[in-house]
Amino acid sequence: MALAASHNAALGLFWWKAVPNFGDALSASVVAHLCGRDVVHAGPGKADLYAIGSILQIARRKFSELDPDRQKPWIWGSGLLHAVSSLDFLSNVNIALLRGPITAALLGIKTDRFGDPGLLVGDVYPASPSRTHAFGLVPHHSQMEEAQRLAQVTGSDDMVLIDPRQDAQSVCRQISACGHVYAASLHGLITADAYGVPSTWVSPGDQGHLKYYDYAASIGRVLISPLSWDQIPDHARATQQPADLSYAAGIRRAQADLRHSFPACLHAPQHIGSA
Numbered sequence: 001m002a003l004a005a006s007h008n009a010a011l012g013l014f015w016w017k018a019v020p021n022f023g024d025a026l027s028a029s030v031v032a033h034l035c036g037r038d039v040v041h042a043g044p045g046k047a048d049l050y051a052i053g054s055i056l057q058i059a060r061r062k063f064s065e066l067d068p069d070r071q072k073p074w075i076w077g078s079g080l081l082h083a084v085s086s087l088d089f090l091s092n093v094n095i096a097l098l099r100g101p102i103t104a105a106l107l108g109i110k111t112d113r114f115g116d117p118g119l120l121v122g123d124v125y126p127a128s129p130s131r132t133h134a135f136g137l138v139p140h141h142s143q144m145e146e147a148q149r150l151a152q153v154t155g156s157d158d159m160v161l162i163d164p165r166q167d168a169q170s171v172c173r174q175i176s177a178c179g180h181v182y183a184a185s186l187h188g189l190i191t192a193d194a195y196g197v198p199s200t201w202v203s204p205g206d207q208g209h210l211k212y213y214d215y216a217a218s219i220g221r222v223l224i225s226p227l228s229w230d231q232i233p234d235h236a237r238a239t240q241q242p243a244d245l246s247y248a249a250g251i252r253r254a255q256a257d258l259r260h261s262f263p264a265c266l267h268a269p270q271h272i273g274s275a
Contacts, residue, residue: 011035025167027117029121029168037266051117056075075094099218122195137159143204179198183202209226222247
């Protein structure tokens with residue numbers, strides 16, 4: 001009875017919330033839908049679960065030393081932002097799934113299953129019933145203050161500027177309503193993939209590129225280098241939308257790995273076996 005009660009309690013999830021960003025906020029939405037429990041934000045040292053985000057270096061700092069009085073958190077779909085200097089924390093966490101093979105290689109973990117939980121967003125927020133814009137532009141949240149530059153890129157009525165600082169449902173609806181997405185935001189690309197919308201990577205400014213390559217490798221997506229902002233208009237004029245994403249099978253495989261790997265011990269009792 002005590003176990004069932006604890007499983008019905010809110011699940012403590014750590015996600016980055018220092019700045020408004022729909023990609024980080026997606027973590028709670030996806031996890032709550034999948035586990036059938038309320039989800040609350042928890043500090044990195046007290047969380048039951050780490051999911052969306054390049055947040056494993058935070059887990060390394062918080063769990064580098066064993067604390068016998070502290071429960072091991074689960075890692076499900078998280079990734080690295082950069083290489084870490086020590087791997088001692090791995091014995092103090094439970095790993096269900098990593099975001100991609102670059103993260104796995106840097107952690108010295110042998111696995112052939114990967115996935116970013118953002119790929120399950122279509123299970124939470126249905127796609128827009130219609131396409132309202134030929135193109136959408138999703139900057140990294142740190143780039144939204146460059147309003148004048150962005151206005152020049154999005155001067156056409158065919159292209160909508162999608163602010164990643166909005167609530168997750170609004171951003172997802174707008175992305176799914178586009179024929180093609182240009183994204184500096186990693187989860188702009190991931191959300192487009194989840195809805196089957198073609199997308200192109202755009203320069204994220206001074207953000208590191210590892211997380212983009214890590215995700216792309218997880219689904220077999222070719223990702224060479226991002227477009228510069230001033231290349232977008234010409235690229236959009238020359239773009240012909242494919243009927244299907246060439247790496248759609250990789251997306252489906254990652255989605256299946258995500259669903260199958262979610263820790264059963266974190267499900268509400270009535271959801272166990274139903275994911």
